[in-house]
Amino acid sequence: TRNEEEELAALAARAGTLREQIEQASYEYYVLDRPTLSDAEYDRLFRELQTLEREHPELRTEDSPTLRVGAEPQSVLPKHTHLVPMLSLGNAFSDEELAEWEERIVRLAGDEVRHAGYTAELKIDGAAVSLTYRDGVLATGATRGNGTVGEDVTPNLRTIREIPLRLRGKVPAGVLEIRGEVYMTYTGFEKMNAERVAAGEPVFANPRNSAAGALRQLDPKMTAKRPLRFFGYAVAVPEGARALPFASQWELLETLASWGIPVAPHRRRCVTLDDVHAWAHDVEQVQRATLDFAIDGAVVKVDSLALQGELGDVGREPRWAIARKFAPDIAETTLLDIKVNV
Ligand code: NAD
Incomplete structure (x- = not known):
C-alpha cells in the first residue's frame, strides 16, 4: 500500500x-x-x-x-596483508544480550558449548595490531586496517620495549601472528600531556586516540617519545601450519606469557555464563577504577579452540567471542567535548 x-x-x-x-x-x-x-x-x-x-x-x-571491519588504510605507510583476517567483535550491552549469544551458539554447536567453559578477558581500549614472528623473531608489525590489509608499522612497534624482538622458550617453527592491543596507561598519558603543556604544544584528547596516532607516525622517533604499551590476546597461523601448543584460549594466554608477551593480568576462566556475568560486573563496578588503562568492556570467548573452529566466523565477527560492553566512562566521554589537537 x-x-x-x-x-x-x-x-x-x-x-x-x-x-x-x-x-x-x-x-x-x-x-x-x-x-x-x-x-x-x-x-x-x-x-x-x-x-x-x-x-x-x-x-x-x-x-x-x-x-566491514575498521576503515580502509589511507596513509602513505606501506601495506601489510594479514595471514589470517583480523576481525571485529559483536557486542552485548546487557546480561540478556549475552545470554542470547550463548543461546545462538548452543543452537549451532550443541549443548557442549555450555559445558566447555569460557575465558573472559578485559576489553582493552587501544589500537589492534598484529605482530608477525618468523621462527620466533619479530619480522613485521601492522595495524588492523580494514581487517584484510593493514599498515606496516614495524619500525614504530619496535620502539615499544615490552614487545619482544625474539620470543622466549619453545616456539613453533615457521610464521605466526600474535594479535593484541597497543595502548597507553593513564599515568603515561598524563605525564606526556604535562610535558607537552610545558613545551607549549597542544595536548592529546585521550589515551586511545593518542596511542593509535602514535602508532601510525611516519617517523619512529616520534613514536618512541610516546608511552606506548602492549597486551597480547590472540595467535593466528596460516592454514596448514603445524599445530599450536595449546587447545584453549586460557592456555593460549598462558603460552603468550611464557613467550615473553605481556598479557593483561585480569582474566577469568569461567565454567558457566553466570560466572561470566559475575566477573564482568566485578570488572565494571570494582576493578575498572583500579586499572591504569582504559577498557570498554569484557571479551568473552568460548574456551575450546576446537569449538571455536566449529563455530567459525560470520561476516565481520567470530561467532565464538563477543564483547560485553560497559556503560561509557563519564570521564572519558566528557574529554571529547574539549577541543584539542592531535
Ligand atoms: P570493538 O573495538 O568494539 O571490538 C573489537 C576489537 O576489540 C578488536 O579488534 C580488538 O582490537 C579489541 N580487543 C580489546 N581487547 C581484546 C581482547 N581481550 N580480545 C579480543 N579483542 C580485544 O570493534 P571495532 O570494530 O574495533 O570498533 C568499533 C568500536 O570502535 C565502536 O564500538 C566504538 O567504540 C569505536 N569507534 C568509535 C568511533 C567514534 O566516532 N567515536 C568510530 C568508530 C569506532
Missing part, C-alpha cells in the same frame, strides 16, 4: 543517513585518530543501522559499514 511504501522510503533514507554518519565517524576515528562522536554515540548509530538492516533485508547494501 501507499503507506507502507512511504514508510519504507523513510526507513531507506534513515539507513542512508546512518551509513553516511558511521562512515564519516569511522574515517575520523580510524584514519585521522580524531573522533568527533563519543563511542557510545557511535555504538548507538551502529546498532540502529544493524537493527534496520536485520528487520528490512531489502535495505541492506554491499558497502554497508555493518559488513
Whole structure:
C-alpha cells in the first residue's frame, strides 16, 4: 500500500543517513585518530543501522559499514596483508544480550558449548595490531586496517620495549601472528600531556586516540617519545601450519606469557555464563577504577579452540567471542567535548 511504501522510503533514507554518519565517524576515528562522536554515540548509530538492516533485508547494501571491519588504510605507510583476517567483535550491552549469544551458539554447536567453559578477558581500549614472528623473531608489525590489509608499522612497534624482538622458550617453527592491543596507561598519558603543556604544544584528547596516532607516525622517533604499551590476546597461523601448543584460549594466554608477551593480568576462566556475568560486573563496578588503562568492556570467548573452529566466523565477527560492553566512562566521554589537537 501507499503507506507502507512511504514508510519504507523513510526507513531507506534513515539507513542512508546512518551509513553516511558511521562512515564519516569511522574515517575520523580510524584514519585521522580524531573522533568527533563519543563511542557510545557511535555504538548507538551502529546498532540502529544493524537493527534496520536485520528487520528490512531489502535495505541492506554491499558497502554497508555493518559488513566491514575498521576503515580502509589511507596513509602513505606501506601495506601489510594479514595471514589470517583480523576481525571485529559483536557486542552485548546487557546480561540478556549475552545470554542470547550463548543461546545462538548452543543452537549451532550443541549443548557442549555450555559445558566447555569460557575465558573472559578485559576489553582493552587501544589500537589492534598484529605482530608477525618468523621462527620466533619479530619480522613485521601492522595495524588492523580494514581487517584484510593493514599498515606496516614495524619500525614504530619496535620502539615499544615490552614487545619482544625474539620470543622466549619453545616456539613453533615457521610464521605466526600474535594479535593484541597497543595502548597507553593513564599515568603515561598524563605525564606526556604535562610535558607537552610545558613545551607549549597542544595536548592529546585521550589515551586511545593518542596511542593509535602514535602508532601510525611516519617517523619512529616520534613514536618512541610516546608511552606506548602492549597486551597480547590472540595467535593466528596460516592454514596448514603445524599445530599450536595449546587447545584453549586460557592456555593460549598462558603460552603468550611464557613467550615473553605481556598479557593483561585480569582474566577469568569461567565454567558457566553466570560466572561470566559475575566477573564482568566485578570488572565494571570494582576493578575498572583500579586499572591504569582504559577498557570498554569484557571479551568473552568460548574456551575450546576446537569449538571455536566449529563455530567459525560470520561476516565481520567470530561467532565464538563477543564483547560485553560497559556503560561509557563519564570521564572519558566528557574529554571529547574539549577541543584539542592531535
Ligand atoms: P570493538 O573495538 O568494539 O571490538 C573489537 C576489537 O576489540 C578488536 O579488534 C580488538 O582490537 C579489541 N580487543 C580489546 N581487547 C581484546 C581482547 N581481550 N580480545 C579480543 N579483542 C580485544 O570493534 P571495532 O570494530 O574495533 O570498533 C568499533 C568500536 O570502535 C565502536 O564500538 C566504538 O567504540 C569505536 N569507534 C568509535 C568511533 C567514534 O566516532 N567515536 C568510530 C568508530 C569506532
